[in-house]
Amino acid sequence: xxxxxxxxxxxxxxxxxxxxxxxxxxxxxxxxxxxxxxxxxxxxxxxxxxxxxxxxxxxxxxxxxxxxxxxxxxxxxxxxxxxxxxxxxxxxxxxxxxxxxxxxxxxxxxxxxxxxxxxxxxxxxxxxxxxxxxxxxxxxxxxxxxxxxxxxxxxxxxxxxxxxxxxxxxxxxxxxxxxxxxxxxxxxxxxxxxxxxxxxxxxxxxxxxxxxxxxxxxxxxxxxxxxxxxxxxxxxxxxxxxxxxxxxxxxxxxxxxxxxxxxxxxxxxxxxxxxxxxxxxxxxxxxxxxxxxxxxxxxxxxxxxxxxxxxxxxxxxxxxxxxxxxxxxxxxxxxxxxxxxxxxxxxxxxxxxxxxxxxxxxxxxxxxxxxxxxxxxxxxxxxxxxxxxxxxxxxxxxxxxxxxxxxxxxxxxxxxxxxxxxxxx
Numbered sequence: 001x002x003x004x005x006x007x008x009x010x011x012x013x014x015x016x017x018x019x020x021x022x023x024x025x026x027x028x029x030x031x032x033x034x035x036x037x038x039x040x041x042x043x044x045x046x047x048x049x050x051x052x053x054x055x056x057x058x059x060x061x062x063x064x065x066x067x068x069x070x071x072x073x074x075x076x077x078x079x080x081x082x083x084x085x086x087x088x089x090x091x092x093x094x095x096x097x098x099x100x101x102x103x104x105x106x107x108x109x110x111x112x113x114x115x116x117x118x119x120x121x122x123x124x125x126x127x128x129x130x131x132x133x134x135x136x137x138x139x140x141x142x143x144x145x146x147x148x149x150x151x152x153x154x155x156x157x158x159x160x161x162x163x164x165x166x167x168x169x170x171x172x173x174x175x176x177x178x179x180x181x182x183x184x185x186x187x188x189x190x191x192x193x194x195x196x197x198x199x200x201x202x203x204x205x206x207x208x209x210x211x212x213x214x215x216x217x218x219x220x221x222x223x224x225x226x227x228x229x230x231x232x233x234x235x236x237x238x239x240x241x242x243x244x245x246x247x248x249x250x251x252x253x254x255x256x257x258x259x260x261x262x263x264x265x266x267x268x269x270x271x272x273x274x275x276x277x278x279x280x281x282x283x284x285x286x287x288x289x290x291x292x293x294x295x296x297x298x299x300x301x302x303x304x305x306x307x308x309x310x311x312x313x314x315x316x317x318x319x320x321x322x323x324x325x326x327x328x329x330x331x332x333x334x335x336x337x338x339x340x341x342x343x344x345x346x347x348x349x350x351x352x353x354x355x356x357x358x359x360x361x362x363x364x365x366x367x368x369x370x371x372x373x374x375x376x377x378x379x380x381x382x383x384x385x386x387x388x389x390x391x392x393x394x395x396x397x398x399x400x401x402x403x404x405x406x407x408x409x410x411x412x413x414x415x416x417x418x419x420x421x422x423x424x425x
Contacts, residue, residue: 015200016137020145022196023130024152025189026088029095030123032156033182034068037061038271038288039164042281043175044111045272052108058268060116065264067120068127075128084129084197091125092190096183098122103179126190130197137200143311147303147354154299154350157267157292165285251413256356259319259406262399263352266329266345267291270338273392277333287338291346298350311359312414318351319410323403329396352403 037060044057078087098119105111131149138145160182167173167181270291274284298318306314325345332341 013137013200015198016134018196019130019137019198019200020134020148022193023134023149024155026126026130026193026197027150027152028156028159029186029189029193030068030127031150031153032292033160033186034061034065034123035153035157035267035292036160036164036288037064038268039161039168039285040115041268042271042275042284043164043168056108060111061268063112063116064120064123067117068123069260071121071124072128075125076132078125079129079132083199084133085194087125087129088190088194088197091122091127092194094118094122095126095190096187099179099183099186103176103183126193130193133197133199141307143303143306143355144300145303147300150303150350150354151296151299153353154292154296157295158289161285161288161292165282169282169285248413248417251409251416252356252359255319255406255409255413256352257406258409259322259352259403261406262326262402263322263349265395265399266326266342266349269392269395270342273329274338276392277338279335279338283335287342290339291342294343294346295350295353298347299354302351303354306355310414311355312410312417315352315355315359316407316410316414318348318355319403319407322348322352323400323405323407325400326396326403327400329399330393 041057041061044060045052075087075091098114101114101118102111105114131146134145134149135142163182163185164178167178168175173181267288271284271288274287275281279287302314302318322345325341325348329341329345332338
């Protein structure tokens with residue numbers, strides 16, 4: 001069922017590292033920008049659309065995240081069929097167009113169309129293809145590769161909130177020109193991603209790999225082997241996607257989908273929660289950047305360790321730990337407590353985001369890495385977190401419960417594949 005890992009001593013080419021760099025930039029501009037929605041959440045509620053509730057405002061970010069993941073199966077299928085370049089170029093143009101349209105928005109429904117609908121659909125074409133390509137380039141180091149790639153979104157979660165904060169609140173730049181500045185910043189980064197994210201070079205097959213007999217004669221194939229190529233082609237179409245039907249993969253999708261119902265909730269509301277606890281707005285904005293900074297290390301370090309300790313082992317562990325941290329959210333009331341809690345949650349939740357792609361790629365054939373990651377992300381698209389009307393304690397309980405439940409399902413997926421608790425998988 002599981003595709004075997006390539007030997008650890010395999011060399012990683014410069015082409016692979018360039019693809020990883022481009023993939024990190026792609027996630028910097030997509031998931032990284034969406035990670036900064038907490039800034040928009042507070043800004044829209046306070047300045048732009050004071051007549052709208054926080055729940056209404058959060059639909060803008062929730063819908064864009066839903067569409068980002070919901071469109072991922074299509075993006076993953078495209079990259080397996082036609083390669084990454086066309087989806088990346090189309091998605092990049094759509095992403096930039098959505099930002100320029102957002103800069104002109106003055107009403108709530110306009111933001112829903114530009115910053116939710118168009119941005120989410122376009123971002124899905126930029127987000128998913130790089131993951132499948134990087135997994136094909138570095139199957140022998142998939143944990144580290146996914147950690148570094150998805151780490152780009154964490155860096156985006158650091159940079160974008162600070163940039164927005166400086167322009168909107170300290171630089172006194174208008175909302176329109178702030179969003180245009182974001183678009184102009186993304187433009188060369190997306191162009192570089194389109195040029196560097198390319199498929200690995202396929203090695204030519206040996207002309208005649210068949211072993212010869214001791215007398216030097218090559219054995220004659222059986223009559224039915226004359227149709228071997230046609231048989232292999234047809235059987236590959238029916239067998240290479242069988243991983244989608246395996247209990248391990250279905251439980252992986254179900255566990256992560258449940259976990260994602262609450263995973264992004266603190267990222268949306270940590271700024272508003274800090275302000276509710278008496279912190280200054282500038283402090284609240286920088287707190288979101290601190291969470292994403294911690295998330296970067298959470299995505300890279302556990303990803304590297306998972307190549308040795310097992311991807312399913314660590315994704316299960318960190319999902320459960322994230323749930324425990326989520327339950328303690330409302331106990332953090334002072335600035336020091338908020339910082340400690342934010343760093344802890346950023347690290348543990350970052351590990352979940354990093355390891356999910358490696359787990360999907362672990363049980364999929366190389367030629368369907370894009371489909372495996374894309375279908376998994378599509379299952380996560382049910383994650384809507386519009387719950388602030390129930391209060392922050394309810395948000396805390398929701399975050400912890402969904403992560404704990406998802407972690408238990410992930411643990412079941414791991415046990416069904418390898419029942420030995422000390423096994424590496």
